Amino acid sequence: MIIFLSSGLFCLLMAAVGIEAQQTPSINDLNAECLGNVIRLSVAPLFEEVDTVFNDTQIINLTPGLATQCGFSFKFDPMGNAMFFASLQNCFSQNMDKMFSLVMQFRLPGNHMTEDPVYRVGKTCSYTPWTSREILCDRNYMEVSVRRTLPDIQTIPKQPTGGPKARSGNFRRGVEAVASGYKMTAVVFSPSKNVMNVDEVQRKGYAIANTPTRLVLRSPHNAEETYLQNVAGVPMRVLSTSTFFEQKWLVTRVDATAVCPTPEAVAFTPEVITWYMPKHIDPLFSSDAFTMLEVYMGIDAKRLDTEEMAARNYSVLVTEAHIIVEIPVGAVGGYFKSHIQDDQYFVTYTIEPMLELLWIEEVAHENTSYKVLFPITTPPMARPPQVRNYTPLDTVPEQAVFVLELGTFNLDVELLNITFPTMVLTVAECNARGFNVQEQRSPDNTLKTFRMEVPFSDPVVFKRRAEQGVTTFTLQLIYGLVIFPEYAPFSHSAVVDAVLLDIVPPSVTGNCDQENFHITVDYRNQEPFFVVLVGKRLLNHEFAQQYLTEGDTDFTITLPFSSPDAVFESVHSSSVRSRLDVALLNPYNNMTIKYFSLACSFLKTLTECFSNGTMTALAVKVDSVPGLNPGQLTLSDPACGPTYSDDRFAYFHFTVNSCGTTRKFINNVMLYENEISLPDELEVKLNATTSSEEEYQLKVSCSYVANITRTLAFLTRPRDNEPFAETGTGRLMVRMRLAQDASYNTFHQEEDYPVVRYLRQPLHFEVELTTSSDPKVALVLDHCWATLNEDRDSRPRWNLIINGCENPEDPYRVVFHPVEADARVRFPPHVKRFEAYMFSFAGDAVEPSGQVTKFTQQSLFFNFV
Numbered sequence: 001m002i003i004f005l006s007s008g009l010f011c012l013l014m015a016a017v018g019i020e021a022q023q024t025p026s027i028n029d030l031n032a033e034c035l036g037n038v039i040r041l042s043v044a045p046l047f048e049e050v051d052t053v054f055n056d057t058q059i060i061n062l063t064p065g066l067a068t069q070c071g072f073s074f075k076f077d078p079m080g081n082a083m084f085f086a087s088l089q090n091c092f093s094q095n096m097d098k099m100f101s102l103v104m105q106f107r108l109p110g111n112h113m114t115e116d117p118v119y120r121v122g123k124t125c126s127y128t129p130w131t132s133r134e135i136l137c138d139r140n141y142m143e144v145s146v147r148r149t150l151p152d153i154q155t156i157p158k159q160p161t162g163g164p165k166a167r168s169g170n171f172r173r174g175v176e177a178v179a180s181g182y183k184m185t186a187v188v189f190s191p192s193k194n195v196m197n198v199d200e201v202q203r204k205g206y207a208i209a210n211t212p213t214r215l216v217l218r219s220p221h222n223a224e225e226t227y228l229q230n231v232a233g234v235p236m237r238v239l240s241t242s243t244f245f246e247q248k249w250l251v252t253r254v255d256a257t258a259v260c261p262t263p264e265a266v267a268f269t270p271e272v273i274t275w276y277m278p279k280h281i282d283p284l285f286s287s288d289a290f291t292m293l294e295v296y297m298g299i300d301a302k303r304l305d306t307e308e309m310a311a312r313n314y315s316v317l318v319t320e321a322h323i324i325v326e327i328p329v330g331a332v333g334g335y336f337k338s339h340i341q342d343d344q345y346f347v348t349y350t351i352e353p354m355l356e357l358l359w360i361e362e363v364a365h366e367n368t369s370y371k372v373l374f375p376i377t378t379p380p381m382a383r384p385p386q387v388r389n390y391t392p393l394d395t396v397p398e399q400a401v402f403v404l405e406l407g408t409f410n411l412d413v414e415l416l417n418i419t420f421p422t423m424v425l426t427v428a429e430c431n432a433r434g435f436n437v438q439e440q441r442s443p444d445n446t447l448k449t450f451r452m453e454v455p456f457s458d459p460v461v462f463k464r465r466a467e468q469g470v471t472t473f474t475l476q477l478i479y480g481l482v483i484f485p486e487y488a489p490f491s492h493s494a495v496v497d498a499v500l501l502d503i504v505p506p507s508v509t510g511n512c513d514q515e516n517f518h519i520t521v522d523y524r525n526q527e528p529f530f531v532v533l534v535g536k537r538l539l540n541h542e543f544a545q546q547y548l549t550e551g552d553t554d555f556t557i558t559l560p561f562s563s564p565d566a567v568f569e570s571v572h573s574s575s576v577r578s579r580l581d582v583a584l585l586n587p588y589n590n591m592t593i594k595y596f597s598l599a600c601s602f603l604k605t606l607t608e609c610f611s612n613g614t615m616t617a618l619a620v621k622v623d624s625v626p627g628l629n630p631g632q633l634t635l636s637d638p639a640c641g642p643t644y645s646d647d648r649f650a651y652f653h654f655t656v657n658s659c660g661t662t663r664k665f666i667n668n669v670m671l672y673e674n675e676i677s678l679p680d681e682l683e684v685k686l687n688a689t690t691s692s693e694e695e696y697q698l699k700v701s702c703s704y705v706a707n708i709t710r711t712l713a714f715l716t717r718p719r720d721n722e723p724f725a726e727t728g729t730g731r732l733m734v735r736m737r738l739a740q741d742a743s744y745n746t747f748h749q750e751e752d753y754p755v756v757r758y759l760r761q762p763l764h765f766e767v768e769l770t771t772s773s774d775p776k777v778a779l780v781l782d783h784c785w786a787t788l789n790e791d792r793d794s795r796p797r798w799n800l801i802i803n804g805c806e807n808p809e810d811p812y813r814v815v816f817h818p819v820e821a822d823a824r825v826r827f828p829p830h831v832k833r834f835e836a837y838m839f840s841f842a843g844d845a846v847e848p849s850g851q852v853t854k855f856t857q858q859s860l861f862f863n864f865v
Contacts, residue, residue, distance in 0.1 A: 034125035035301045036356070037134060037371065039102070041084040041123075050084075052092040053103040053120060060092065068140045068220050069207050075139070075352065075375065077335045078412035080485065085301060085373065087136055087143055088127050089216045091207060100125050130214070131358070132366035135284070137260035138373045139352070142226075142239055143218040144258035148210065182245040182252065184210065187217075189225040190240040208243070217241055217256045228262070232278040232321045235264045240283065259283050261374060268378050275325040275376065277355055279318065284370075289362040292318070297325060298354035299333040301373055314353075325353055329378060336446070338410045338483045339380055340490040346380035347410060385409065385479075387494040392591075400456040402475050404496060405440075407449030412484050415439070415450045419478040419491075420460040433458070450479070456498070470529075470588075473498045499588040506530065506593070508582060512600035515560060517580045519598065522554040530584040530593050532557075535565030557582070561602045564648065567623040569599055571698055576620060577601045609702035613657065614818070617700040619650040619676045624694045628678070633696070636660025638679045639743060652676065656702060657762075657815060657835070658742045665706065673701040733771040734779070736864055739764040744817075744833060745824075754859055757838040760812070767864060769830040778829040780804060784814075784864040788841060792863040796841050801834070801864075812837040 031042040050062045062072060071087035086093075086102060094101040103122040134145040187201050187208060188194070201208050206225075207218035219226060219239045226239045240257045259281050267274045280288065296303045297316045304314070312332045317324040330336070334351030352375040360367040390403040406415075415437070417426045430437045436453040454461060454475055462474045479492045506523040521532065532539035534557060539548070549556045559565060561578040569577040579599040583592050606618045619642070621628050630650035634641050640659035642650035656663070656672040663672050676698040737747040738755060742764055748755055757763060769779045784801040787794045799807045806813040817833040825831055840858045 032121075032123050033302070034123075034127075035303075037088045037127055037136060037369070038301045038373070039086045039088065039100075039123055039125055040301050043082050043084070049107040051105040051107075053105050054092055056103070059105060064140075065205070069202075069205055069218065071136075071138075071141065071143060071207070071218055073138045073140050073373075077350075078337050078410065078484070079335075083300060085138060087138070087218075088125060089143070089145055089209075089211075089214075091209070098126055098128050100127065131369040133256075133284075133368040135258050135260075135368065135370045136373075137258070137371070139375050141218055141220055142237065142258040142260045143216065144239070144256045145214050145216045146254060146256050147213060148215050148254055182247050182250075184208075184243060185246045186244045188242045188244070190242070191227070192225060194225060215243060215254050215256060217243070217258070219258070221260065229259075229283060231259070231282050232280065234276050234278050234322070235262045236260065236278070236281065236283075237262055238283050257283055261372060263376075266376055269329075270381065271329055273327045273329060273349075273351070273376055273378065275327075275353065275374065277323040277325070277372070279321055279323055281370075284368065286361060287363045290359050291362065292357065292359045293367070294356070294358035295323060296354075296356040298356065300352050301354055303354075303356065323355065323357075325355065327351060327353060327376075336410045337377075338412050338488075340483060340488050341380065343490050345383055345385055345409075345490065345492075347383050348377050348380055350375065350377045352376070383408070385492045387492075387496065389496050389498075391496075391498050400473070400498070400500060402454040402456065402461070402473075402496060402498065403451070404454070404475075404494070405449050405451045406479055406492065406494075408442075408447045409449070409481075411441075411446065411448055413448070414482055414484060415479060416482050416489075417480040418452070419480065421462075421476050422460060424480075456500075471500050473500065499586070506584060508584070508594055508596035510580075510582075510596065510598040512561070512598070512602070514603065517557075517559045517561060517566065517578075517598055517600070519557040519559070519580065519582050519596070520554055521557075521582075521584070524553060529587075531587050533583040533585055534559070535563075535567070535581055537565055561600070568620045568648075569623050571606065571620055571622060573607060573699075573701070574603060574605060575601045576604045576606070579623065607700045607702065609704070612818075613815070614653065614655050615661075615672070615674075615700065615702050617652045617674075617676060617698075619652070619698050621648050622696070625696045628696055632678060633676050634679055635674050635676060636662075639741065650676070652700075655815070655817060666703075668706050670704045670706050671701060672703070673699060675699050731771075732769060732777075734767060734769055736765060736767045736862070739766055742817075742835070759838055759840065761838045763836045763838060764817075765834055765836065765862070767832045772830060773827075775827050775829070777827075779832055781832040781834075781864060784834075784862065786839075786860045786862050788858065788860065790861055792861070798839070798841070800836050800862075812839065 033040050052060045052062055054060065060066070062070075067073065070091035072090060073085045074082060076082050088100040090102065092102060101122065101124040103120060105118060105120045107118050130147070132147050134143075136143040136145075184198055187196050187198070187206075189196070196204070198208060205220055205223060207216070209216045217239070221237055223239070225241075226237050228235055229238050230236075237260050238257065239259075241255070243254045243256065245252045245254065261275075261277060265276050267276070279292065280290070295316065295318060297309060297314060298304050304312075309315070313328045314331065315326045317326070327334075329349050331351070333353075334349055336347045336349050339346045339348060352373060354374070355370075355372045357370040358367065359370075385406055385408070388405045388407075390405060391401070392403070415427055417424055418430055418435075418437075425433065425435075427437050430452065434453075434455065435458075436451075438451045440449050440451055442448070456463070456473050460475065460477075462476075464472045464474065474495065474497050476495050477493070479494070480489065481491065482489050506521055506528075508519065508521050510517060510519040512518065519534075523529075534543070537543065539557070547557050547559050549558065559580060561576070563580075566578045566580045569579050571577075577599060579597060582596045582598075584594040585591065586593055606620075608616045610616075619630060619633055621630050630648065631642065631645035633645075633650045635652060635654060637658070637660035640652070640654055643653045644651040654661070654674075659674060661672050661674045663670060665671070677696055740746045740748060742762070744764065744766055747766070765784075767779065767781055769777065781801060782804055783799065785792075785797050785799045787797050798810075800810065800814050801807065806816075815835040817835060819825060819828040819831045819833055821828050840860075
């Protein structure tokens with residue numbers, strides 16, 4: 001009798017048309033499947049014994065040796081779930097070549113008052129696509145089935161010997177001579193050339209049988225007549241036989257070979273399992289000419305489709321020499337198992353992949369179906385448990401509690417007891433004492449930790465006053481654990497300390513003036529026992545020398561509102577709201593003793609308006625948009641970025657008629673408005689990465705009185721010496737260009753002309769002195785006018801600039817733009833820029849027109865001196 005110590009029900013093979021239970025009601029958590037030439041049964045409850053049933057009368061106990069010899073295998077996971085696998089051509093199936101029926105019986109544990117309950121189940125599967133050769137490699141045996149074409153070969157009887165109720169029996173089948181047919185007489189093993197008769201073959205643990213159309217041979221992997229052969233660098237286990245059939249005057253031979261991979265076919269890393277299978281398995285081929293028709297991968301004998309493999313991160317690569325399977329350690333389909341070596345905790349990962357191949361040899365025109373069920377277990381991996389201390393230290397000692405978490409473990413580990421210096425308590429006794437021991441599972445229910453709470457006031461906690469105002473609490477403990485189902489004990493020791501300050505905590509106050517924060521910390525006649533965190537920076541010696549003022553029992557930190565240690569909360573047209581956070585920390589564990597935050601509004605002019613029509617604006621990064629890069633901010637026109645920026649500020653300088661600035665009249669006031677924000681595409685990207693952040697928008701404006709008279713007074717006095725310049729001659733080159741926009745970065749080339757513009761569209765002109773490098777020379781733009789042809793003296797003519805000033809009679813006067821040095825402009829006095837609005841000459845008029853009376857097209861030529 002075989003005893004299975006697992007919480008898994010071990011039974012087999014329900015009928016394809018339904019599951020039939022006899023003697024007692026059917027059980028739960030039972031799932032049987034026909035998977036090609038293998039039948040799989042998944043079952044959960046605990047069982048003690050498994051039998052096979054033949055013809056509803058003979059009961060044969062399925063011992064591990066008999067299971068290997070007859071084509072059965074089984075496995076258990078750490079949670080007690082069982083899987084049972086059977087070859088369709090096992091010793092006890094009712095074999096009709098296309099239909100295979102099997103009945104199994106299993107016994108559940110009872111009690112001393114009642115007989116053990118017995119369950120009987122049967123399964124029928126059909127399997128029609130038999131190939132010339134079928135090879136099956138399972139965890140404990142190798143099997144080969146070949147098609148035979150001999151006439152009238154005697155079929156070995158199916159029934160095992162033994163009485164109708166035999167609790168154990170001899171499965172070996174007798175061989176009787178049939179005068180008119182062939183008789184199986186001998187099996188020759190290669191390469192040893194050992195010859196055995198059928199009874200001797202079966203006594204040595206092999207299985208041999210024939211059906212009306214096939215010969216079946218089965219062997220344990222480590223049988224005496226198997227041997228190792230290196231195939232494409234992969235060690236393979238080989239069984240090679242020749243079976244002889246005799247008739248009165250004839251002897252016929254049937255060859256059968258099985259080749260299966262060994263554990264050495266697998267390579268491991270901490271992250272990936274790699275299984276190498278030869279593509280051309282030499283002992284199975286008579287030539288090199290073959291075609292691989294199918295390659296499938298599965299888990300636990302069941303095929304997986306491409307989507308399932310991708311979801312589990314499995315991969316199968318077919319190369320010239322190998323079929324390579326890669327499985328991530330910890331992937332779905334396998335399980336972790338706990339182990340103890342020298343009282344150290346290790347885990348292994350086990351998974352049973354399947355490879356299913358189909359090929360045809362081009363010379364023999366025979367096809368082979370090759371299936372491998374290949375359990376793989378990784379080498380032990382160290383997983384030292386850790387005790388994590390989540391003890392809160394911001395309470396008084398009388399209310400403080402150690403909060404400890406031990407982990408991480410697989411689900412097969414249980415906590416039995418905890419040893420303290422003065423006592424040993426079981427988990428139940430710990431909970432009765434108020435320690436609140438709990439098991440906590442990971443979200444995917446694959447790992448566990450053990451959490452415990454021990455009050456500081458409990459006698460198992462040692463208390464020690466290290467110095468004035470500081471008390472250390474120490475908890476020493478040994479966790480007693482066990483691994484199921486083998487009941488392997490192990491332990492883990494830990495010593496945890498907690499330091500509490502039992503003195504009066506300091507007080508923090510603060511206020512603001514027009515420019516600074518003032519934070520005062522009063523430590524109340526005691527030595528400072530804390531460190532200070534200002535914003536995100538610790539108050540060190542250098543910081544203190546610059547910003548700290550000490551008193552007798554306190555100190556004051558004075559910090560500008562614009563300091564990097566403060567954060568801006570909001571921005572308004574004439575003020576900024578800034579906040580400074582201060583925390584006092586316990587130097588022993590970095591726990592917060594006191595937290596203080598002060599926010600104030602500071603008057604600050606962020607927008608300046610100048611009489612020449614230029615504006616400046618300062619944008620600041622605010623706390624509600626922490627992911628903002630100020631350098632990416634722009635005005636309404638995305639082409640207008642900041643003149644200067646860093647990680648907190650962006651400074652803009654622009655004219656009121658550029659960068660998308662709008663204008664409106666309110667009574668006698670002209671109001672110019674613009675907006676600083678992120679371009680739309682950057683705003684979308686920022687929101688996509690930090691969906692909780694607000695949008696950044698800052699409106700800036702300037703107002704000018706439309707009609708105002710200003711008085712200017714000045715006095716003159718004679719000069720002692722009149723300035724004069726020596727007369728000289730020379731040639732200077734000046735050019736006039738039309739810019740493509742207000743940035744003056746790109747200009748129209750000669751081939752672009754004539755350039756088409758509509759009425760009132762702005763024209764941005766630049767006049768540049770090109771040949772001088774004398775910084776003392778300045779370009780003066782005296783006159784500029786427009787004509788209808790290239791003759792600069794022709795009529796009609798309209799003046800845009802007269803004596804260096806805009807034409808006072810022009811309804812749309814030109815606007816002069818300041819020039820600043822940059823990478824292109826080395827000497828700003830050498831360059832003049834102005835903006836004019838497109839117009840047309842109306843008929844024979846000498847004045848331009850900005851009104852459209854009919855659709856016309858004119859060419860204008862601009863001239864300057």
